[in-house]
Amino acid sequence: MLDLESLTPREALGRALSDLGDLRKDVVVLVADTGEATRARLFAERHPDRFFNVGIAEQSLVGIAAGLALASFMPYALTFAAFMTRAWEQARNSVDRLGLPVRLVGTHAGFADAYDGPSHQALEDIALFRVLPSFTVLAPADSCEVYRAATASAAVKGPVYIRVGRDFHIPTTCGLYDRFEVGRAYVVAEGRDVAIFTTGITLPFAVEAAQLLKDRGISAAVVHFPTVKPLDYATVEKYAEATGAVLTVEEHMVHGGFGSAVAEYLAQTRPTKMAIMGLKSYGRTAKSPQELYQLFGLTPENIAARAEELVKLR
């Protein structure tokens, strides 16, 4: 049995695509000189005839993927998330408007590529793909979830954006649920006083924050949303109602991302005290993503502190 926890998120991605290629002959993989960096190499080794490298050219990557979809293939196009957004207009005009089953996979998302600095750190990708009407947006938390989300994405009818990290992850979801369902949120901890909603790699930080809050007599629910769009509205509403205070946490700019999606919904249905945690500026070059989470305040301690403030405001 495949030990997903021991893989890095990008290795899990490469394995998922490689396995998907065994199951489905219509799956093709394209990279923009990023076969090694995204671990698409794992697919290329097993399915060389269905692997295409288009060179360092993201606009062409997305456009050619769309052309392959017109020829009835299911293309997965992989490159750094920071550079996938360069082809946003291609994603809009060549993919989304046509509703094609193109899967864009942005790796090294968030602070995952601490080493290369802010030019390589995608903090806007959720916002940019979420705004496109046909796109489904997935942001898995760890290697298990990357594998499951990538596999589940094959069943989605329209286009999908999958946000993946690099090597850093804290295994959290392997035993959390049996089956990954696109559009479904997963409850990690029940709580009465505040609900912490996470997407992507921030899930374990929230789990730890809930422990800290428990020690302070605050009961915090933790709900994980690996699908940012379509958002699991029923779960958002249920926990907003049960707790009256919602804190969202994401490794993304606070504007336009996951927190905004939750706020847009709650503002129109059940106005709830909310706080949105994420980034408000670009990152820095660092020796590890963890160093950046510390520097920019995406830590269990800070999440607990914001949750505590929110509970007082209720």
Added chain:
Amino acid sequence: MMAGYDPGIHLGSSLSVLEIVAALYGTGRLKFNVANGAHNRNYFVLSKGHAIHAVYALAAAMGYLTVDELRETGSVGSRLQNHPEVDTPFVDVPNSGSLGQGISLAVGLALGLRLRGEPGRVYLVTGDGELDEGQSWESFAVAAHYGLNNLVTIVDLNNVQLDGHSEEVLRKGDLAGRFKSLGFEVFEVDGHDVAAIISALEKAENSAKPAVIMAKTVRGRGVPSIEDTAKQRLSRDEALRYVNNIC
């Protein structure tokens, strides 16, 4: 006539590609009565989608559209939109309003047909102004790299773009040379001579390499007030005078 009913159409560009489109459809290489998505056939990508009215005009001339429908072009309720859209008839790639993107779509389509082992070809019509887009060359390099000889590209070389003559807006250099250096076989032809275009198509189809036909054209050909200019529009009266002279 369409220009008379809708000032929004790109008349100059449509007139510049008219004979190219006629050569493709008139010889049966492309067919009007093929459902999108059908296999074992040829595909058409009009990357300079604003010239779609050349296709509508030809479809009407060949009996696939009525004159009544042509009058509705560009209307909200009409399927004859001013750039190819998802519900536009006769187009395989229902998106080519954004320049450069049709080229990548055509290359992806050609790659897909080859991977499927389908015999069909992809006929791609692009403009010289469109080749300013870096994306164009990104994807032409892929076509050359993967040796896609099922892709036949026709460049509508009318030397005019939005802001004026192409060389004045942005230097193009040796376009044929750019294609040759990538590994394309290049043919040059008078883009208003249907017989010459057909002969070039035959050579391009027999090429072992991806082929490009540089078709020298005149934008707005046949309408002296806009010929070889960036103008796309006629007054309603002037446009309808042409209709009365023909019909």
